[in-house]
Amino acid sequence: MDYKRGRYSWLLRPILIIYDLFVINIFAFYLLSFNEENLYFFSKSFLNDKNLLYVLYSTFFWLLSTFFLKFYEVYRYTSIFNILTLLIKQFLVYSIIVFAFIGVFRSINLQAFTVLEYIFYSFTAIASIKILSFYILKSVRSFLKGNLRYVVIIGSGESIYDLKNILSKKELGYNIEAVFSNSSQENLTGDIKASFKFLENNQHIDEIYCAIDELSEKQVNEYVKYANINHCNIKFVPNTLKLYTKRLNTDYYNYLPVLSIQEAALNNDFNKFLKRAFDVLFSLFIILFILSWLSILLFILIKLESKGPLFYRHKRNGINYKEFYCYKYRSLSVTKEIKGTYVKQNDSRVTKIGKFLRKTSIDELPQFINVLKGEMSVVGPRPHMLSYTDDYSKKIDKYNFIFRHHVKPGITGLAQIKGYRGEVEKDTDIINRIKYDNFYIENWSLLLDVKIIIQTLLNIIKGEEKAY
Known part of the structure; x- marks a missing residue:
């Protein structure tokens, strides 16, 4: 946008x-x-x-x-x-x-x-x-020096060099405020680390251009989050030898391709209203008619087996990599999240009542509170642990991975009903998860959401291999 x-x-x-x-x-x-x-x-x-x-x-x-x-x-x-x-x-x-x-x-x-x-x-x-x-x-x-847009360039290389030459044309009205890179090239404002402090102190910036192939996923996340919070545009300058995915918009500044995150269909105003209305009504129904009495029952059962709170909260990446606390019924004997650790099969940390909660996916029900707060949706890509977001991004094409985080995460999703849920045992697990997530984003409809919800309920009844 x-x-x-x-x-x-x-x-x-x-x-x-x-x-x-x-x-x-x-x-x-x-x-x-x-x-x-x-x-x-x-x-x-x-x-x-x-x-x-x-x-x-x-x-x-x-x-x-x-x-x-x-x-x-x-x-x-x-x-x-x-x-x-x-x-x-x-x-x-x-x-x-x-x-x-x-x-x-x-x-x-x-x-x-x-x-x-x-x-x-x-x-x-x-x-x-x-x-x-x-x-x-x-x-x-x-x-007249009017109608200017103030830009910051991150990175180096041939594509960035060409970009600077294009943006320097006066008639285009771009004012290059600073250039940051970890390379040894001349005329730099500072390194990439210094760019974050510069952006915090200069919130008039209109556009950020990133040489995406030179940045880590964590750095890309930070720029995306900054752009979202401060309402400035973020564009990605790829290696000119690479192919470009349709999941990002490609504009050409003369001959140079510049990529920006494509506005997902479910993020346009009407679809957003439709999906949000469905989310609010559905989550209110679950909270009022299921969580209201189930939470009291589970509070007693969970407390009888182990000390600790009824709910367990853990940090996840939401839309545009925004961090939020995701809620669950506590199913583990520990109350502190161990960085980068998924629950494995026969995990000793899982309590007896926790095994039942996880097997039936009842432990996920408090996430309807996240839905009501607007942090999640009923259906969407599942949110990952922060450390896993960094790890997975190294195995997935950056363009596809960024697109996945351009919508709200969901309690259930297309990848989950296709069997790609829970522990990631091999690279194909996360690759296929991203593939299904992006397919869902590109082909969203309210009917597809209903279909995924029904299939999720059927999977719970039948039992799922990776529900542990």
């Missing part, structure tokens, strides 16, 4: 949309002559104005076509060639839309030349303002 702080250029897009809609409809009013008699059959009572139908039609299909063609997605690094390409595509698509309208209402008597004249004048007006605004912004950045 792109953050824009303290800038007014974001207003340009809605202004251009309103202007374009005004142009296509005002030109239609003056250049296209719709015969009211011919539209009479459509709705005499509803269409009092002969142009109303076309206004509704053109507005809807203009917005729809520009959305799919990404007509308004023009950025400071977009080339004029790309803008001209967008104009031509939109010109052709909108021409089809106009002629389709005339084709539906065959009795409308309009000459093809008149329609082409309307399209030509409309797009001349639209293209002129679009190109003019593009060059005006370039001039503002070059000569």
Whole structure:
């Protein structure tokens, strides 16, 4: 997701949309002559104005076509060639839309030349303002030092060298505030460790560019967390010899690919609302009708066997690597988490009641409290121990691993119902877990969540091999 702080250029897009809609409809009013008699059959009572139908039609299909063609997605690094390409595509698509309208209402008597004249004048007006605004912004950045974005670059190498040359162009409006690397190259602000202190003291930074292949997973996590908390954009500059996964957006600054975390489908506003509403209702049902009496019963049984609290909490990585305390019913005789230690089969730390809780997955039920707090979701990738996040990242492609942490973790998930839960015994366990997690993120639907929940319940009834 792109953050824009303290800038007014974001207003340009809605202004251009309103202007374009005004142009296509005002030109239609003056250049296209719709015969009211011919539209009479459509709705005499509803269409009092002969142009109303076309206004509704053109507005809807203009917005729809520009959305799919990404007509308004023009950025400071977009080339004029790309803008001209967008104009031509939109010109052709909108021409089809106009002629389709005339084709539906065959009795409308309009000459093809008149329609082409309307399209030509409309797009001349639209293209002129679009190109003019593009060059005006370039001039503002070059000569007035306005519309600037402040950036920090992390890393070194050929890709970073090319990036610095591109961002140094005045018309793009980037101001490189600092460059950090552990290499011995010249003109560095400091090493990577120093970058974290710099970012804490300079919270006006708009974008962070990271040479991801030179950073450890822990360092990438820290930058992602900083960007999320401070609402700045984080971009990844890969080794130019690598292939790029579709799980990250690829933008090209001239010839240089720059990657940013793709906005997951379930993180768009509507899907987020839908999933959150489901999470709240489902977790409230479990807390009120199951946890309310089950917690009292388990408190007595757990206390009778071993000392310690009813609940056990442990730190996990959540969305954007944000740390949170994940709750469970205590199933171990120890109350302190041992770093990087999963419970193994026949583990001596597991109590008698704990074996039952773990076998039936009842120990996971308190995580519905995490769901209600907004730290977790009912369905999603399972959260890992902090130490395991570091270890697993060395075995998994960084691009795939980062994408997994771009959504809320879940109580259950696709990987879990496929058998990849609990202890990781071999590398294929974690590789397949990430594969299923990312498949879930890319193909999310509320129906898929319901299917996973039902399959989880069936697995609990049947018993699972790795539930220990």
